Amino acid sequence: MRQLFATVSELQRRLAACSYLADDGVSTALFLAARLPQPLLLEGEPGVGKSELARALAEAGKMPFMRLQCYEGLDARDALYEWNYLHQLLEVRTREAGAGAEAPDLFAPRFLIARPLLQALQVGAGSRAVLLIDEIDRADEAFEAFLLEFLADYAITIPELGTVRAAEPPIVIITSNRTRELHDALKRRCLYHWVAYPTVEQELAIVGARAPDVAPELAEAVVRAVRWLRGLDLQKPPGVAETLAWARAVAELGESQLTADVIARTLGLVVKNYDDLQRVRALRYEGVGA
Amino acid sequence: MTTCSESGRSGTKAWGPDFRDVRGSCVRFGRLLRAEGLPVSQDRVVRWLKSLALLRCDHPADLYWSGRVNLVSAPAHLALYDELFRQFWLALDQPALAQVAGRDGAPPEAPGPRPAGMPRDDRGPEEGDRWHVGLEYRPPTPSNAPPAADDVQDVGLYSDTEVLREKDFAAYQGEDDTQLAQLLRERPEWLFPRARARRMRPALRGGLIDLRRSVADAVRHGGDPIRLFRRSRTLRWRKWLFLCDISASMSPYTRALLRFLQMVTGHRRATEVFLFGTRLTRVTPQLRRLSGAGTLVESVPDWHGGTRLGDALEQFQREYGQRGLAHGAVLFILSDGLDVGTPGKVGAVMAQIHRMAQRIIWVNPLKGSERYQPLARAMVEALPYVAELASGHSYSSLADVLRRQALAEP
Numbered sequence: 001m002r003q004l005f006a007t008v009s010e011l012q013r014r015l016a017a018c019s020y021l022a023d024d025g026v027s028t029a030l031f032l033a034a035r036l037p038q039p040l041l042l043e044g045e046p047g048v049g050k051s052e053l054a055r056a057l058a059e060a061g062k063m064p065f066m067r068l069q070c071y072e073g074l075d076a077r078d079a080l081y082e083w084n085y086l087h088q089l090l091e092v093r094t095r096e097a098g099a100g101a102e103a104p105d106l107f108a109p110r111f112l113i114a115r116p117l118l119q120a121l122q123v124g125a126g127s128r129a130v131l132l133i134d135e136i137d138r139a140d141e142a143f144e145a146f147l148l149e150f151l152a153d154y155a156i157t158i159p160e161l162g163t164v165r166a167a168e169p170p171i172v173i174i175t176s177n178r179t180r181e182l183h184d185a186l187k188r189r190c191l192y193h194w195v196a197y198p199t200v201e202q203e204l205a206i207v208g209a210r211a212p213d214v215a216p217e218l219a220e221a222v223v224r225a226v227r228w229l230r231g232l233d234l235q236k237p238p239g240v241a242e243t244l245a246w247a248r249a250v251a252e253l254g255e256s257q258l259t260a261d262v263i264a265r266t267l268g269l270v271v272k273n274y275d276d277l278q279r280v281r282a283l284r285y286e287g288v289g290a
Numbered sequence: 291m292t293t294c295s296e297s298g299r300s301g302t303k304a305w306g307p308d309f310r311d312v313r314g315s316c317v318r319f320g321r322l323l324r325a326e327g328l329p330v331s332q333d334r335v336v337r338w339l340k341s342l343a344l345l346r347c348d349h350p351a352d353l354y355w356s357g358r359v360n361l362v363s364a365p366a367h368l369a370l371y372d373e374l375f376r377q378f379w380l381a382l383d384q385p386a387l388a389q390v391a392g393r394d395g396a397p398p399e400a401p402g403p404r405p406a407g408m409p410r411d412d413r414g415p416e417e418g419d420r421w422h423v424g425l426e427y428r429p430p431t432p433s434n435a436p437p438a439a440d441d442v443q444d445v446g447l448y449s450d451t452e453v454l455r456e457k458d459f460a461a462y463q464g465e466d467d468t469q470l471a472q473l474l475r476e477r478p479e480w481l482f483p484r485a486r487a488r489r490m491r492p493a494l495r496g497g498l499i500d501l502r503r504s505v506a507d508a509v510r511h512g513g514d515p516i517r518l519f520r521r522s523r524t525l526r527w528r529k530w531l532f533l534c535d536i537s538a539s540m541s542p543y544t545r546a547l548l549r550f551l552q553m554v555t556g557h558r559r560a561t562e563v564f565l566f567g568t569r570l571t572r573v574t575p576q577l578r579r580l581s582g583a584g585t586l587v588e589s590v591p592d593w594h595g596g597t598r599l600g601d602a603l604e605q606f607q608r609e610y611g612q613r614g615l616a617h618g619a620v621l622f623i624l625s626d627g628l629d630v631g632t633p634g635k636v637g638a639v640m641a642q643i644h645r646m647a648q649r650i651i652w653v654n655p656l657k658g659s660e661r662y663q664p665l666a667r668a669m670v671e672a673l674p675y676v677a678e679l680a681s682g683h684s685y686s687s688l689a690d691v692l693r694r695q696a697l698a699e700p
Contacts, residue, residue, distance in 0.1 A: 008345065008352070028355035032341045043365065073490070077502065085505030092513035106509055137614075178365075179614030188331060192363035235612055235642065275642065 004034055004061050004128070011060070019209045020049070020056030021202060029193040030057060039151050039172035041187065044195030047239015050175040053195075054132035057171065064123045066170075067132040068116040070139035076146065080156055082113045107160035118156055121166040129170040137176045144183050151189055198240060200227060206240060207247050214247045221258040222247040225285075226270060232283075234276040242270045260285055313339055316357075319378050323361060326374060330361050353379070455686040458658055460542035470546060473685060474553040490521040497522020527560035528620060528648070530695070533606060535625035537567045537597035543655045543683070547624055550688055552577045562615065566602035567595045572610070597628060599668045600635025607642055616646040620695055624653045624682065627669035637671030644675040652676045653691060658683030 005011040012027045022030070030053070033040035042050040051067075058065035068079055088106045114122060120131040136144065150156065151172065155165040174190065176182060198206060200223055207219040214222075222243060230237045238246075246269045255262045263285050271277050320335035338360040345352045354375060362371045454469050462470070492500065503519035532551055536544050555561045555577040562574045603623075607616070621643060629636065644650060652672060656662050658681040664673060673679065682688040 024351050025355050025358065028345070028352065029359040032344065032356060032359060035344045036337065036340060038337065040359075041363065075490075082502070083506070085501055085509075088509055089505060089513055092509060096513065177613065184329070187363040188329075188334070190363070191337075191359040193359050194365045194368060233608075235608070275638075 004063075005031060007031075014060040015056050016209070018056045018059045020053065020060075021198075021205050021209060022053070022056075023198075023202065025193060026053065026195065029191055033173070033191055034171050036191075037169050037171065039174055039190045041182070041190035041192050042173060042175045042195055043178055043192070045197065045237065045239060046177055047241040048195045048197060049240050050195055051132060051134050054130055054173040054175075057173070058130040061128075061130070063171070064127060064129045065132070066116040066120045066129055067134060069134050070136050070143070072138060072140055074139045074143050078115055079117050079143070079146075080115050081118045081158060082115065083107070084111045084113050087111055109161065112158070112161070117150055118164060120170040120172075121154060121156060121164050123166075123170075125167040128168045129166075131170040131172045133172065133174045135177055136174050137179045137182065141183065144186050148185060148189065197230060200224065203227075203240065203243060207244060210244050211248050211251070214251045215256060218250060218256055218258065219247055222250065225258060225263070229270060229280065232276075232279065234271065234273065234279070236271075236273045236276060238270040242272075246270045312342070316342070319357070319374075320361065322378060323371065323374060326370060328362065328367050328370065334361050350379075455689075456684050458683050459546035459655065460683070462542075462546060467545070470549060470685065474549055491524045493520050493522040495520060527558060529560045529562070529615070529618065530554070530558065530622065531615065531619050531647075532561070532563045532622045532624060533570075533602070534563065534565050535567070535597060535599075535623075536565045537595055537628075539597070539626055539628045540624075540655070543624075546685075547682075547688075548577075550685070554692065562610075564606060564610075566597075566599075566606075568598050568601070570602045570605040570609075596630050597625070598631040599625065599627070599629040600631040600639060603636065603639040603643070607639055611643055611646060616643055618648050619646075621647045621650045622653055622691075623650065623672075624655075626654055626656050627652075627664065627666040627672065629666070629668035631668075633667060634671070636668040637674075640672045640675040649677040650675055651678045651680060651691060651695065653680050653682035653688070655681060655683040657681035658687065 005014065008027050008031045011031050012022055015022045015027065029040055032038065042053065044050055055065060088111050091106060116131065120129040123129045154169040155163050157163045203223045204219060207214060207223060226238050226243045226246065246266060249266050249269050250258065250262055267277065267280065271280050316339055317335055320330050323330045338357055341356040341360055345356055357375065358371060362368060454466060454473060457466065497520045500519040500521040504515060504517065507517055508515040534547055534551060551563050555563055555574060562572065563577055565571050565573055657679060664670065664679065680687070680691040682691055
């Protein structure tokens with residue numbers, strides 16, 4: 001197996017080069033996920049960069065990236081593969097019209113539509129896919145059980161074609177927003193990491209890396225304001241994504257300071273719930289100046 | 291269990307690391323976590339040892355983080371892991387321990403928000419596990435507890451189940467408990483699935499055309515679509531969430547209500563039960579696991595304290611409701627509405643839940659009395675958002691409420 005990263009610090013550096021600042025915990029988890037190899041289950045508040053991590057890893061390692069967005073009702077034909085029926089029908093008709101001698105092989109790979117899980121196994125030799133299974137808590141429990149099977153041997157059996165096996169197992173990253181508790185069997189097979197909100201310093205560095213156009217003073221004001229908002233116990237506390245969007249928006253407006261007026265105009269970018277908005281307005285942004 | 295014999299046989303110390311034998315120390319640390327209630331299976335420890343070999347472990351942070359990602363899999367357990375890690379690996383000297391905090395100086399003290407359903411006291415999940423994982427755990431019975439089933443006063447008093455169905459839970463005594471247990475063994479016919487599911491199943495008519503099956507069939511017949519297959523959405527269980535008040539004022543009802551909820555949880559999927567007094571705890575897994583209802587009931591008196599309805603509802607909404615649990619659910623609040631919390635809070639949280647849940651049913655045993663009027667402040671605040679204020683003070687009235695819900699679905 002190709003060694004992607006020799007050490008945790010190297011992984012950390014490569015991620016940083018892709019503008020993803022990973023702390024020790026995340027990078028250790030990721031390093032082990034790639035090397036053991038073992039799927040990595042990431043949980044944390046929305047907007048702390050769980051999905052982004054998979055993308056950054058793929059970029060850092062120049063690996064093909066596949067993403068499976070989970071939703072209620074997700075089933076095998078959306079996750080694994082589907083036959084291209086129209087194409088097959090056309091094939092039958094064409095052969096009939098042309099009076100072809102041999103019977104058409106309708107279950108050849110060219111009629112197969114690969115979905116993310118199959119795609120992740122089909123990357124060429126010498127390359128390893130990063131497979132992001134996003135928001136698994138949205139899929140129903142049956143899908144979780146189905147996933148166990150896939151994660152056990154990284155192989156998919158297509159009755160008409162045979163078993164597809166990955167030359168090298170993909171690096172699997174599963175995220176969950178904890179709308180429901182995942183099954184123990186799945187948790188047991190995964191490495192686990194809780195992604196917490198970054199510290200002020202970390203978040204400042206993130207803004208610096210991701211939104212370099214924002215002046216440092218403004219970035220600091222925004223980060224501190226967001227931190228204050230998180231402390232308010234809002235229904236929907238702002239994530240890192242909101243911090244970035246807010247900093248960029250204020251800079252875009254040509255403002256260099258986070259005055260009460262600027263906040264009032266842009267608050268919708270960070271506080272996305274009516275009750276929360278009312279509360280923050282009632283507090284008159286007292287914590288922001290501090 | 292095995293710990294005694296093993297430590298006796300090998301003679302190694304059961305506590306603290308031995309740096310000549312890191313592997314052994316790791317295994318002992320895993321055993322310690324297990325003893326403290328974390329689900330640390332053997333394969334996780336083995337994986338941890340593999341990880342350490344990969345990491346070459348030249349830094350205490352490697353030990354901390356590799357252990358954490360391998361051994362822990364719930365935010366609820368992070369605080370306990372941190373605490374035990376500190377204690378167990380204490381032999382790491384202070385500077386080294388400080389380094390464990392992270393190469394960047396980021397302290398591991400912030401393992402994210404406190405987990406759902408875990409108590410917020412200092413002892414953390416460990417204490418919680420004792421009182422809610424082990425429903426077999428029997429706390430000392432306080433003097434004001436209702437009489438247990440075995441000190442029967444009315445020996446020979448015949449309690450017909452038909453009478454019992456109508457009897458106020460608060461008036462239960464002696465044999466009634468056992469009779470109720472029998473009554474609850476019947477599976478009510480009205481517990482069945484009643485909400486549209488997203489997943490499609492083959493269907494005879496209606497729904498969408500199942501292209502996969504239809505075309506596959508057509509291909510088999512030389513490309514002529516002979517039969518059309520269809521698929522449609524099935525029914526699934528609508529979520530039922532029960533928030534049961536276990537404060538002192540509810541104590542005459544708690545035992546019977548819990549037994550009832552256990553019956554519902556046992557028969558019906560998509561049911562969640564939370565208990566609250568001053569804080570909220572999810573007990574669904576415990577109710578599912580337990581076979582004898584008695585053991586749960588025995589441990590109930592220990593919980594009776596004050597009520598902070600607003601806080602409990604808010605905690606529910608924050609940790610479960612808005613994460614998705616309350617969406618499209620029927621929420622049953624089982625409480626007398628006597629509340630010592632901040633005025634206005636109940637109303638505010640009820641409004642939030644109201645926007646997410648399909649409907650809110652308030653079950654108030656006090657309503658069983660003819661003279662009852664919903665005047666308690668929390669009740670007044672909550673009423674605008676409540677679809678139905680039911681009494682639920684007896685088996686039949688409670689069963690009625692649920693039956694109406696089950697039958698009200700499409």
